[in-house]
Amino acid sequence: MNKNPTILLAEDEASLGMIIKESLETRNFNVVFCANGEEALQAYQQKKPDLLVLDVMMPKKDGFTVAKEVRKEDKRIPILFLTAKSQTADVVEGFSIGGNDYLKKPFSMEELIVRMDNLLQRHKLQNSDTIYTIGNYRFHFKKQTLQFEEEEIKPLTHREAHLLYHLNNNKNEVLDRSVILKKLWNNDDFFSGRSMDVFITRLRKKLKKDERIQIINVRGYGYKLVY
Known part of the structure; x- marks a missing residue:
């Protein structure tokens, strides 16, 4: 408890x-x-x-x-x-x-x-040592690392790691754009939104080695991680 x-x-x-x-x-x-x-x-x-x-x-x-x-x-x-x-x-x-x-x-x-x-x-x-499996990737949140099979991907930034965690925690479901902006950026204004779009693009590049993995933009609502 x-x-x-x-x-x-x-x-x-x-x-x-x-x-x-x-x-x-x-x-x-x-x-x-x-x-x-x-x-x-x-x-x-x-x-x-x-x-x-x-x-x-x-x-x-x-x-x-x-x-x-x-x-x-x-x-x-x-x-x-x-x-x-x-x-x-x-x-x-x-x-x-x-x-x-x-x-x-x-x-x-x-x-x-x-x-x-x-x-x-x-x-x-x-402070969690949990390692998450995302397709053929292994994601270590605490260390902010992403590994594809035996290959180490460029380390994740703090926000990339948090964003990937929340996307994966809501796998196959839409992650509400406003909610995640307030959670990670403390603001859901235009500039924070543009910043999040940049981080989504970076994550897509780091996850592209597994073609099954997609981060889908659900216009007007948010993003969805599917694999």
């Missing part, structure tokens, strides 16, 4: 922090609530959470500083920043120091939970 994920929530607005904590606990998350960055680092060491939700602007240590300290020990744990800041430079800084996602205030609990679930799922996949 899977244990409920433990979330470390660091938020200096006490009322907002308690609302988030209580809402998450009703969704079966275990929540460790901290009011500043120093408490958050101590709790991280003691509780070993599954995911960090860090407010950027906090006393003693801000969210970015906490993330930098955590990344010295753990390169993989998912980190989601909460912030009232909207400048592009702040978003870039958050990702550059190892953040996995960024949610601007005010936000809905539903959006927070969807983003948390996505990060937890990705983390679980990245």
Whole structure:
């Protein structure tokens, strides 16, 4: 039986922090609530959470500083920043120091939970040693490798690996374009859509050695992997 994920929530607005904590606990998350960055680092060491939700602007240590300290020990744990800041430079800084996602205030609990679930799922996949058989290919998600019979194909990028996983997990079914864009790009706008089309083209090239394998564009809906 899977244990409920433990979330470390660091938020200096006490009322907002308690609302988030209580809402998450009703969704079966275990929540460790901290009011500043120093408490958050101590709790991280003691509780070993599954995911960090860090407010950027906090006393003693801000969210970015906490993330930098955590990344010295753990390169993989998912980190989601909460912030009232909207400048592009702040978003870039958050990702550059190892953040996995960024949610601007005010936000809905539903959006927070969807983003948390996505990060937890990705983390679980990245730590899985499962090898998938796709036609005559062997796909190792954790290592992001693709092998055709005895031949190693050029390594997959992070997004190529996630996209192939979701296509294969929905084999012979249409993978909804909007859903996968929000899951992997956090946005389903035009530019994200064009970016996904490029990754689909790359995957088709890497899978072309087995003629049975096709990634079909179902216009207006999404893509379907068949083999």
